[in-house]
Amino acid sequence: MELKQGDLRLLETDLARRLLGSTELARVAYVAKDGTPRVFPVMFHWTGDELVFGTFAGSAKIAALRTRPAVALTIDTAGPPPEVLLLRGQATVTDVDGILPEYAAAHHHYYGPEQGARNIADVAQSGRKMVRVGLVPDWVGTLDFVSRFPAALS
Template sequence: MDSGTDATLPQGDPRLLDHPVARQLLASTELARVAYVAPDGTPRVLPMMFHATDDEVVFCTFGGARKIAHLRARPQVAVTIDAAGPPPLVLLLRGPVTVTDVDGIAPEYLAAHHRYGGEQAVAAIRAELDGPGLVMARIALRPTWVGVLDFVTRFPRGITTAEDFARIGRD
């Protein structure tokens, strides 16, 4: 069995990015929810489209967005990408982000729009945004912690069977 699909890999192991549930969610049109801590110490969560490469999950935003300065000041994030199911599927990611300014439309922004809305969405974005002076921020996460929950073979809290999961709170 591939190391990324091995049910014995512990939650947190970055090799879980190769798990079929992780691959499915990274290719999906579900929104990612990106959590970070603002400079005033309060938590923030933002739903964002994303584009996954072989080693990064990339989010893009427009220059001047407040979250850019917040993420540069405190680059640690937690991300969830999930599908309601049944059973629910959950990909949990943690790690530092790198924020890079991009002149024009970030390629990952267009790639995300293509996955979410097809070629028509990309054409509409180009028509609306492409022009001089546009600056975007590329927010790249290289996960250092990865968790996968499928509630069939992988459960929260280190539980290893559906029977044990069903007994939570009953014992």
């Protein structure tokens, strides 16, 4: 039985697992304070239930996410054929003392243990305050032209 777009069980597909474990950037869409749409790329950490990224306190996107927490997110490859994971839900925004563990995990995953440790040390030394943004998806979609839509390649 083919899963319909929106079904949370799509997180269990090979495509979703591969993209959630990849070093592709996530692109997060949200509505800014002035009501206009915005998108920003971000490294992320997947906990198995929640997509988490860290950012620094005081950024405009944090105020916007606190006011309007609805977000859409994509993790994708350029292809051909492209592979796309789409997530939607309500972002949770939490102030953090010190380095956000998921931020450190993302840096180690994307840059490797040595460079990741240097990156985290630089942030820790700066004394900047961090903010944790989490997304537990309430809608999941995939665009997989190999297994779900192979006719599109013909």
